[in-house]
Amino acid sequence: MIVNHELTGPPDAPVVVLSNSIGTDLHLWDEQVPALAERFRVLRYDQRGHGGTPAPPGPYGLADLGGDVLELLDSLGVRRAHFAGVSIGGMTGMWLAEHAPDRIDRLALICTSAELGPARGWRDRAAVVREQGMQPMVEPSLPKWFTPEALADPVRVEKFSKALQACVPEGYAGCCEAIASMDLLPRLGAIAAPTLVIAGAEDPATPPEHGERIVAAVPGSRLEVLSPAAHLANAEQPAAVNRLLLDHFTRSL
Numbered sequence: 001m002i003v004n005h006e007l008t009g010p011p012d013a014p015v016v017v018l019s020n021s022i023g024t025d026l027h028l029w030d031e032q033v034p035a036l037a038e039r040f041r042v043l044r045y046d047q048r049g050h051g052g053t054p055a056p057p058g059p060y061g062l063a064d065l066g067g068d069v070l071e072l073l074d075s076l077g078v079r080r081a082h083f084a085g086v087s088i089g090g091m092t093g094m095w096l097a098e099h100a101p102d103r104i105d106r107l108a109l110i111c112t113s114a115e116l117g118p119a120r121g122w123r124d125r126a127a128v129v130r131e132q133g134m135q136p137m138v139e140p141s142l143p144k145w146f147t148p149e150a151l152a153d154p155v156r157v158e159k160f161s162k163a164l165q166a167c168v169p170e171g172y173a174g175c176c177e178a179i180a181s182m183d184l185l186p187r188l189g190a191i192a193a194p195t196l197v198i199a200g201a202e203d204p205a206t207p208p209e210h211g212e213r214i215v216a217a218v219p220g221s222r223l224e225v226l227s228p229a230a231h232l233a234n235a236e237q238p239a240a241v242n243r244l245l246l247d248h249f250t251r252s253l
């Protein structure tokens, strides 16, 4: 499968992979790329069924989403990279750090969770989009993604609503099923990548307690809680997230 991606920054710089959340696309990272590309080769991509990446028939597992990243890295000749992911992007990052530790250098997990039940709710959501398409997701999603203050910006609302509606329902559904079946917890303690966890204080989808649970299990990891910030904290608090990511990833330089 051809994973839609974009590369920015010096060709010989260390690579940072950016992985989007469910219902968004690689433009989730628009406000990170200019800052990160000063020091890194930034590789942002679309999760399957999102943006320009095709949607094979679901259900998917995190092994499929992580496998897409490994295939992409192989196709670009990248042996090892830093990785930042929001939500299902962070779940993809945890899977990679657990199952392909030689490929992941430093890890940044933004507004994510290692266990986001109930599985039934994700399977129900998958069924809704398969039957009715993406439209029913718009109204419930935006208030989870941004605080009311951030939603007052019509440009932001239009950008994120359009990306959500442009998802292929089968791909979005398959990603819901990957969350329903994820099994990250038992191996979190084996993650060796230096790990930064960022949470949004006002995130109703993966509240800071989810970040606390990851930090309690991943050796040497640390948590930063941003406010005001809901689920898409990197889009709501770009300056703070850029500072944290640059600090985390440049420690290895």
Ligand SMILES: O=C(O)CC1=CCC(=O)O1
Pocket (backbone or CB within 6 Å): 020, 021, 022, 023, 086, 087, 088, 089, 141, 144, 179, 205, 231
């Ligand atoms: O429901 C949402 O849109 C929030 C979310 C959970 C996992 C993910 O990637 O986004």
